[in-house]
Amino acid sequence: MAENKSNPNEVSDTGHEWDGIKELDNPCPRWWLNSLYLSGLIVVVYFVLYPSLPLVNDSTKGLLGWTQIKEYKEDLAKVEAKRAPFENQLAVMTVEEILADQKMLNYSIGSSKVLYGDNCAACHGMGGNPAAGSGYPILADDDWLYGGSIYDIEMSIANGRIGMMPAHSALLNxxxxxxxxxxxxxxxxxxxxxxxxxxxxxxxxxxxxxxxxxxxxxxxxxxxxxxxxxxxxxxxxxxxxxxxxxxxxxxxxxxxAVMPQWSEKLAIMLEARAYAIEEGEDPNDIDWDDELEGDEAERLTETEIKKLAVYVHQFGGGQ
Amino acid sequence: MSEKKDNLVINVDEIYAETSNWHVNAGGIKVVAKRMAGRFRRLKWFGMSVWLILFLGPYFRWNDSQAILFDIPNQQFNFFDITVFPQDIWMLSLTLLFFAILLAAVTSVAGRVFCGYFCFQTVWTDVYTFIETKLEGDTPQKANKFKNAAWSINKVSRVLTKHSLWLIIAALTGVSFTAWFTDAYQLWHDYLTLQASLTAWLVLGTFTVGTYVFAGFMREQVCFWLCPYARLQGVMYDQDTVLPSYDAERGEPRGKIKKGHLDTQKGSCIDCKVCVAVCPTGIDIRQGQQEGCITCGMCIDACDSIMEKTNQPTGLIRYASYKELHHNKNAVSIFKRPRVIIYSLILMAALAGIGYGFSNLSPTEFKVVHERQPLFVRLSDGSIQNKYTLKLLNKTKQPLIIHYSIQGLDGASLHGLRGELTIEPGKVVPVTALVRVPADKLSKDLVPIVFIGTVTSMPHLSIKYNSMFMGPK
Missing domain, CATH: 1.10.760.10 (Cytochrome c-like domain)
Structure with missing residues (x-):
């Protein structure tokens, strides 16, 4: 780098010259240089605070102890905390009470979309409308094999349903x-x-x-x-x-034609409640220790089934 | 070939010669602008004071709510008497259009008015330098003397006072900005009791540091190197744009006054350099129009005062167009300039749209969403059922009692609704409605149907929505 001060700006140049154009050696603007140093510093801080350097079996943990899954779980906990008042209320409400309460009804429908999509839509289709010719029952119409009241729907989901009709090929000409x-x-x-x-x-x-x-x-x-x-x-x-x-x-x-059972426990409970009401007894007096073994299968929780029953009822065909 | 090369060498030297007295301050020199009273100084104070409304707005109550509040969780924006819901946000785009075109229109007429009198960078920098010049001297010489002085209690206390005041203003700016989005008094309470949310702290921190650094240290460098408007505004000038300019024909050749007498052989400029001393971006207006000029007019005030002192007519530096200075022609009347006319038309169109929007702000918003899956369902008796979600937003301040009905489709019946529905202010309550039509009443697969939301408490607010009923082909 030659100290060439022959140009009028008195700035030293690099000694490179092409067709009379000299490459000057102006310094970078200071604010720009400071930004560069600052960004370098941010990288260091980031490396110290967050997981960064890959090691043989693991990576450095960082002082904050941050991980993606932890952040996800924290956010999920926040969502659940927001839902908790609704979920707690749903747990003690009957399906009929949910239908009567516009706020709880909207919550149930809103929060059942994913539940329905994960568990029901494979057969019954989104919106209770199975693919044409698939042979699964339409849930959006008003024709119900096992009854279209909200309790019947709840029972159908809890206990599942198995259709039954004998083959007549040997019985009829x-x-x-x-x-x-x-x-x-x-x-x-x-x-x-x-x-x-x-x-x-x-x-x-x-x-x-x-x-x-x-x-x-x-x-x-x-x-x-x-x-x-x-x-x-x-x-x-x-x-x-x-x-x-x-x-x-x-x-x-x-x-x-098989609808799986989604909660053996709830099916037993619903049956016991219906029986108690039929006998003129208070369903709140039922001794559940007597009724339940404690090892009943539950693919969905009681609240989830309530929400789904409400959701299906609101497809437009519920009675 | 060689001849060409020789020419080239000569040209290059010319370029060097031209740039030899060209200096751009890239932050190496701190600009200490002398403050002088005058017309443009007062104008600048007026422009700056508009910020007080925005700065203090969150602390005022207006119609029982905060005067300036962008209430994102509740989805409504309050600006004094105006309450805007997200549904009316199209008016915001017209407002933005209005201000964007206003910027262009003003720039084409009178240069960087925004930069000179109103831009927050200019305003905050001006307040910061006001404090600094009061404490450390208002000329580069005094500032330099202060800087080079030995550390004394006086110096330390002045420096501390300056930075404390800067930080207080920066923090208040951060609080005001945060308060646009939340209740101002609650926010102060949360900050003072250290209970504010992380977001509130981050916004406060960002604004405090940003204001402190930008207005305290970077100043005109922001206008030179960071601001896109500064670049944009320059290209919006034309030869009719009036700008603070130095009348070189009258001023040159410049020369100092000797022995208290004007030299009649020389121009009006007495080379006192006051115009340079007062410039907040540190440029010399006498070199002509340049990127650093934010057209704040401080040099006009300064030069006028000198002209008065030397018994010369004022206006050696004045708002003048290129045509006036270089072609001795008067600038074209602004109403005869196509770009001004076009800008004005766009401005008026935007204003008309905003005016229409505000005069037609509906107190309710009604939407009927047809179920997409399934589009229709056949019921046991063969009739066809469609499902709709009815959404009515209450933009009034009172709860509304709504009764829904349908019209325009023969044989249709409405099901699934439970009598009257109460909708609280600012809320939407979505409800499901089922419409049934006997199959023999349906002539086509698509027939229009009208939903009516009758407000039983205030019938004049009743509202309609045109939807479709779908059936099998």
Whole structure:
């Protein structure tokens, strides 16, 4: 670096010159240099405070003891603290009380979206609308196999449901099956079919689907007179259901309709409560030590099921 | 070829010659500007005092709420009589447009007015240097003398006073800014009892350090090197823009007064350098228009006072356009300049939009959201059901009692709502509504339907929303 002061600015240059243009050796602005030193200092401070240097098995921990997962857990705790008043209140409310309280209702719906998406939507679809032809029940309509009251829905989630219809391939001849298919289609369209009805009564369909063919909710049998089909309204599909049944063990082509049990514990509790009310007793007097073994399976907690029951009820079909 | 090269060498020397007396202060020299009274000094005080409204606004109550409060958790912005909800935020963009264009318009007419009289960097720096010059001397000579003096109790106490005052102003600035977003008195209580949130402390800390460093130490360097407006505003000038300028034709050749008499052979400039001494950015206006000039007019005040003392007409340094100084032409009337006309039109359009917005601020906001999945559901009796979420925002100060109904779709019935709904001020209560239509009443897959929110307590606030009903194709 030559000390060349031949230029008028009296600034030393680097001695480099191209076509008469000299490279001057002006210093960087001081504020800029200070910023540079400051950023260097920040790096050092950062390295001391935060995990930074990778070692063989681990890394330096930093004085703050900060970790990503710790920050995540802290934030999660904050969210939970915000939700806690609602969750605590939900725990002591019945599903009917939740429905009546607009604030708790909105909270339940808001906080059930993820719960529903994680546990229910795989079969029943978002918004209670399963993919067309998937054969899962629509939750958004007003047709309920096991009842559409908020308690029925809660029970269906807690205890799960297993559909049941015998296979008739060995019990009916082709003509009888044709006649029954026609009867079912006519019933849905509100057309009377005397011959079909006679066959419906003699072949035992009436035992489950009821004298008026409207289904029996206690058994979960389908209503054959409405416009909603459990599986399909297509004649071939109706025939398939009659021939192979639902969950018929010996039939390989049978339809499968299984809703898993989400809380054995809650199912037992709900049943005990309903029984107590039926007997004119106060459900608060039930001795749960007697009723529960303590090892009942719980895939979802009681509060979660309440929230889901409310959520499903509010799809638009709840009764 | 060689001829060309020779030319080049000559050109380079010219460039050197031109830059030889060009000096840009990159922070190496501390600017100590002498303060002189005058028209532009008073104008500067007026411009600066506008900040007092913003500075003290959080401490005033207005209609039972804080005069300036950007209440983010409750989603409403109070500015004196105006309360704006996020839904009305489009007016904010028009307001921003207005001020952005105002900046451009003012710049094209009269230069960096914002920089010179109103910019917070200018204002805070001015307050800081006011304190500094009072304590350490108001000319570079006095300041230098003070700096080089041996440490004495007097010097230490002056330096301590200066920095304490600076820090107090910086901290108050931080508190005022924080108080725009939260209750001012509660904030003071939280700060004084050390209970303020981390955010509040961080904002206070950032503003305190920022103000202290920017206004106390960096000063004009911020305008030179950090500020984008300073660069932008320069390109908005044209030859008709009036700027504080030195009338070189009248002033040159400059020369000192000798023996108390003006030399008639010389120009008006007596080379007293007062214009340089008063400049807060440390430039010499006599070198012409330059990036450091924030057009604050301090040199005009200074020069005028000298002209008066030397019995010469004032205005050697004055607000003048390039055309006036270099072509002896009067500047074009501002209303004949296309850019002024265009800026004014945009300004008026923005103002009209803001005016329309405020005169039509609806006291409620009603939205009906159609369920997306499923779009519709077939019910057991064959009818079609659609699900909607009704959201009504209450922007009034009283609770509203709402009754919802539907209109415009034959055979449709409304379900799922429970009578009347009370909505508290500033709140939205989303409710689910189900609309059922018998299948034979539906002619198309998409039919219009109107939702009506009747405010039973104040029927004139009732509001409609046009939505659609969807069915199978």
């Amino acid at each position: 082709t003509e009888e099956v044709d006649q029954l298919v026609q009867f079912v289609v006519d019933s849905s369209n509100g057309v009377s079919n005397e011959a079909g009805l006679a066959l419906y009564n003699t072949k035992g369909c009436v035992a489950c689907h009821g004298a008026d063919a409207k289904g029996v909710q206690a058994m979960g049998s389908a209503n054959l007179t409405d416009k909603i089909w459990r599986f399909s309204g297509d004649e071939e599909q109706i025939r398939h259901t009659i021939l192979h049944g639902v969950n018929a063990v010996a039939d390989a082509e049978t339809r499968v």
